[in-house]
Amino acid sequence: MYTTELSKTKQVQNLEDPDKLAAFEARVAADEFIEPKDWMPEAYRRTLTRQISQHAHSEIVGMLPEGNWIGRAPSLRRKAILLAKVQDEAGHGLYLYSAAETLGTSRQEMIEALHSGKAKYSTIFNYPTLTWADIGAIGWLVDGAAIMNQVPLQRTSYGPYARAMVRVCKEESFHQRQGYEIMMAMCAGSADQKRMAQDALNRWWWPSLMMFGPPDADSPNTAQSMRWRIKRETNDELRQKFVDITKPQADALGLTVPDPALRWNADKGGHDYGEVDWEEFYAVVRGEGPVAKERIKARRDAWEQGAWVRDAAAAYAEKHSRRKEAA
Numbered sequence: 571m572y573t574t575e576l577s578k579t580k581q582v583q584n585l586e587d588p589d590k591l592a593a594f595e596a597r598v599a600a601d602e603f604i605e606p607k608d609w610m611p612e613a614y615r616r617t618l619t620r621q622i623s624q625h626a627h628s629e630i631v632g633m634l635p636e637g638n639w640i641g642r643a644p645s646l647r648r649k650a651i652l653l654a655k656v657q658d659e660a661g662h663g664l665y666l667y668s669a670a671e672t673l674g675t676s677r678q679e680m681i682e683a684l685h686s687g688k689a690k691y692s693t694i695f696n697y698p699t700l701t702w703a704d705i706g707a708i709g710w711l712v713d714g715a716a717i718m719n720q721v722p723l724q725r726t727s728y729g730p731y732a733r734a735m736v737r738v739c740k741e742e743s744f745h746q747r748q749g750y751e752i753m754m755a756m757c758a759g760s761a762d763q764k765r766m767a768q769d770a771l772n773r774w775w776w777p778s779l780m781m782f783g784p785p786d787a788d789s790p791n792t793a794q795s796m797r798w799r800i801k802r803e804t805n806d807e808l809r810q811k812f813v814d815i816t817k818p819q820a821d822a823l824g825l826t827v828p829d830p831a832l833r834w835n836a837d838k839g840g841h842d843y844g845e846v847d848w849e850e851f852y853a854v855v856r857g858e859g860p861v862a863k864e865r866i867k868a869r870r871d872a873w874e875q876g877a878w879v880r881d882a883a884a885a886y887a888e889k890h891s892r893r894k895e896a897a
């Protein structure tokens with residue numbers, strides 16, 4: 571499937587005007603931003619639409635695992651913080667849908683692709699949140715992995731995506747800290763609370779490593795996306811950085827990363843770590859994640875139940891434009 575997609579990209583590239591393509595590539599190489607009205611190769615447009623819309627869907631579906639705990643947060647303070655965080659994720663989804671729309675695909679089309687199961691979203695959101703410690707683990711690890719991936723995207727070659735990332739990263743860094751702070755509180759609490767924190771780390775560690783995507787050698791999009799500076803670092807480079815930063819954070823909490831192969835390698839100046847279960851990753855990508863069906867159903871239900879809000883907003887906008895015309 572990936573080979574077909576790659577050869578399609580090459581075929582489309584071969585049909586592009588070589589002068590325009592060369593001028594485009596020179597701009598990218600000079601680190602200029604490409605803007606919506608600029609000429610761009612169709613394959614660049616397609617890759618960006620795919621990546622940005624998947625990213626938007628991830629933010630929106632990503633509200634569900636944490637939203638599940640808003641009503642059960644252990645204090646008013648925790649509830650207010652979680653509520654604000656989940657609302658931030660909605661905002662990220664909206665910036666990203668807007669950025670993707672500038673490439674010529676409507677939001678309606680993107681949302682239909684999500685609801686029909688055609689569009690992907692991050693594998694991480696197909697795992698259940700079983701205890702309050704999972705909310706700490708999500709902020710610490712999932713937002714931590716998201717920032718690691720998104721900081722370089724502030725320099726991605728497409729202007730609207732890069733600008734959206736600047737604001738998103740500021741908010742994600744607060745999210746990461748609030749998650750780590752929950753873990754600190756639990757690890758300094760009772761023995762049961764510490765056990766819950768360790769259990770959450772055990773369940774979220776490997777899925778967090780999967781967020782960076784397949785190994786570079788098996789990633790069909792990385793080479794071209796690096797050439798076009800859509801991606802600024804590869805999946806494996808970012809995964810390595812995440813492991814190196816997160817392991818000492820686990821040590822500071824007194825928790826054990828569930829990977830017996832994890833150890834410092836002085837020669838490479840980074841940690842060695844065990845093999846991710848890529849079979850599980852591909853199964854989750856195919857829609858077979860533990861709560862995948864529940865997630866899509868929740869999105870579809872929200873869309874259907876929100877129809878009256880969209881209808882009312884459209885009627886209001888129409889009334890105003892009629893009044894403006896009449897004035």
Ligand code: FAQ
Nearest residue numbers: 625628629632691692693716780781782783789790791792
């Ligand atoms: N899950 O060739 P590559 C967040 C797909 S935001 C599902 O390596 P690429 C905030 C990939 O799309 C989290 N699918 O692809 C938050 C491709 O599909 P194709 C989301 C995955 O694009 C926190 C195929 O596999 N962040 O968490 C995954 O060059 C807490 C081959 O892969 C972004 O989306 C995956 N994990 O690199 C919200 C960041 N990995 O070609 C709420 C932007 C790969 O069949 C609570 N995206 N695939 O359509 C990216 O940086 C890239 O798209 C990668 C994948 C790195 C995800």
